[in-house]
Amino acid sequence: MQFENSLEFAEKMDQQDPLAAIRNDFAIPKMDNGDDEVYLCGNSLGLQPKLAAEYVQRELAQWASLGVKGHFSGDFPWMPYHEFLSEGFADLVGAKTEEVVAMNTLTANLHFMMVSFYRPTETRHKILIEEHAFPSDHYAVESQIKFHGFDPKESMLLIKPRAGEDLIRNEDLIELIEKEGESIALIMLPGVQYYTGQVFDMQAITQLGHAKGCKVGFDLAHAAGNIVMNLHDWQVDFACWCTYKYLNSGPGSVAGCFVHENHHKDEDLPRFAGWWGHDKSTRFKMENTFKPIHSAEAWQLSNPPVLSLAAIRGSLDTIKKAGGINALREKSLKLTGFMRHLLTTQIPERITILTPSEEKYSGSQLSLTVRLNEKDDPERGKRVFTALEDAGVTGDWRYPNVIRVAPVPQYNSFKDVYRFVEILKNAIDNH
Ligand SMILES: Cc1ncc(COP(=O)(O)O)c(C=O)c1O
Numbered sequence: 514m515q516f517e518n519s520l521e522f523a524e525k526m527d528q529q530d531p532l533a534a535i536r537n538d539f540a541i542p543k544m545d546n547g548d549d550e551v552y553l554c555g556n557s558l559g560l561q562p563k564l565a566a567e568y569v570q571r572e573l574a575q576w577a578s579l580g581v582k583g584h585f586s587g588d589f590p591w592m593p594y595h596e597f598l599s600e601g602f603a604d605l606v607g608a609k610t611e612e613v614v615a616m617n618t619l620t621a622n623l624h625f626m627m628v629s630f631y632r633p634t635e636t637r638h639k640i641l642i643e644e645h646a647f648p649s650d651h652y653a654v655e656s657q658i659k660f661h662g663f664d665p666k667e668s669m670l671l672i673k674p675r676a677g678e679d680l681i682r683n684e685d686l687i688e689l690i691e692k693e694g695e696s697i698a699l700i701m702l703p704g705v706q707y708y709t710g711q712v713f714d715m716q717a718i719t720q721l722g723h724a725k726g727c728k729v730g731f732d733l734a735h736a737a738g739n740i741v742m743n744l745h746d747w748q749v750d751f752a753c754w755c756t757y758k759y760l761n762s763g764p765g766s767v768a769g770c771f772v773h774e775n776h777h778k779d780e781d782l783p784r785f786a787g788w789w790g791h792d793k794s795t796r797f798k799m800e801n802t803f804k805p806i807h808s809a810e811a812w813q814l815s816n817p818p819v820l821s822l823a824a825i826r827g828s829l830d831t832i833k834k835a836g837g838i839n840a841l842r843e844k845s846l847k848l849t850g851f852m853r854h855l856l857t858t859q860i861p862e863r864i865t866i867l868t869p870s871e872e873k874y875s876g877s878q879l880s881l882t883v884r885l886n887e888k889d890d891p892e893r894g895k896r897v898f899t900a901l902e903d904a905g906v907t908g909d910w911r912y913p914n915v916i917r918v919a920p921v922p923q924y925n926s927f928k929d930v931y932r933f934v935e936i937l938k939n940a941i942d943n944h
């Protein structure tokens with residue numbers, strides 16, 4: 514696609530954008546002067562869909578008027594409420610509806626998945642993760658290894674970028690799995706890396722991992738609602754994602770989980786069980802013998818928080834209205850492509866983009882580092898970030914040195930992207 518460096522071009526792109534009107538379905542934060550913020554932080558907390566608010570209000574009203582009968586009454590009774598999300602989740606990650614479930618939160622689900630899929634033996638006890646995985650993933654893996662009586666120093670296999678580089682090279686990952694595969698019990702990597710925005714080749718990793726006898730799971734926190742995936746066809750064993758980033762379902766909202774159907778009938782899998790994972794037809798007989806549902810729902814523990822599920826349902830309906838993940842991705846490639854074009858043509862000597870430029874290896878997010886000049890100090894990046902915030906841009910700063918910005922196809926416009934680059938230019942000039 515050919516991009517041009519002008520506000521007129523951005524406005525023309527917005528006029529031609531079939532998804533432009535979806536922005537009106539969201540609450541957009543305002544600056545003090547009443548203008549819309551340039552909100553580029555959907556990689557951390559997505560904005561509120563109006564339908565999410567409407568559906569939460571609706572369940573509050575049901576509760577007020579029906580009390581306990583709300584479990585069984587109306588179009589969206591609470592008992593099976595999580596099932597209303599299955600189709601939307603399945604479309605987003607490329608799964609069958611019975612392979613996905615909304616439950617718990619992301620780190621909790623990583624633990625529950627490791628209970629089932631990390632089964633270390635004396636010879637095969639390692640978990641392969643990135644050296645700079647999101648800290649919660651690192652802690653979860655480390656604690657699982659210790660829980661099984663192994664030593665993280667021996668059993669945590671950490672892949673990192675080469676010295677002086679920011680991204681993990683495919684060939685390095687492949688070489689490591691080839692070399693160490695027989696001792697790896699579980700490969701657990703991100704779909705999209707939180708710091709750099711790098712997309713991992715989930716299909717190739719799964720194929721190679723399986724060829725070596727490893728289980729393969731992904732943390733899709735930054736991938737769900739961002740890129741197109743086919744977890745079922747790729748034979749991924751499990752995946753977990755939160756719903757508050759690109760899935761716009763509100764802070765701390767209930768997470769999603771995928772378990773491949775290959776595992777649904779495996780009676781030998783260890784599992785931490787709860788009553789919501791038990792066969793629905795006999796759940797209320799209150800018997801002691803656990804009979805797992807033959808779907809991802811078997812991993813549920815508790816009856817889920819319906820108010821949170823209602824917000825997710827509102828978000829998934831908004832995504833459906835936008836045409837689903839393929840339509841979002843199509844716009845995302847243009848939006849982020851436009852941002853990359855403006856940055857590389859307008860201020861190439863002043864910032865570095867860590868995120869890979871190839872479409873296959875990048876999503877909405879761009880991770881930027883501000884270059885130092887001779888008289889500068891290492892805090893320059895942080896100062897530039899603060900100046901952006903003061904001028905009405907919301908992105909985020911991650912230590913040690915990156916500004917993350919994610920133009921999100923659901924509610925960001927090409928004009929937002931243009932405004933951001935103008936403000937960034939100014940901030941860099943003045944700091
Ligand atoms: C990659 C990744 N893993 C784990 C988490 C932690 O998620 P939660 O607090 O929902 O468990 C996040 C986000 O906070 C994340 O981005």
Ligand SMILES: Nc1ccccc1C(=O)C[C@H](N)C(=O)O
Binds near residue numbers: 557558765
């Ligand atoms: N849940 C949060 C609460 C407060 C501040 C940040 C978060 C994030 O989700 C951070 C995000 N996971 C990240 O990629 O940095």
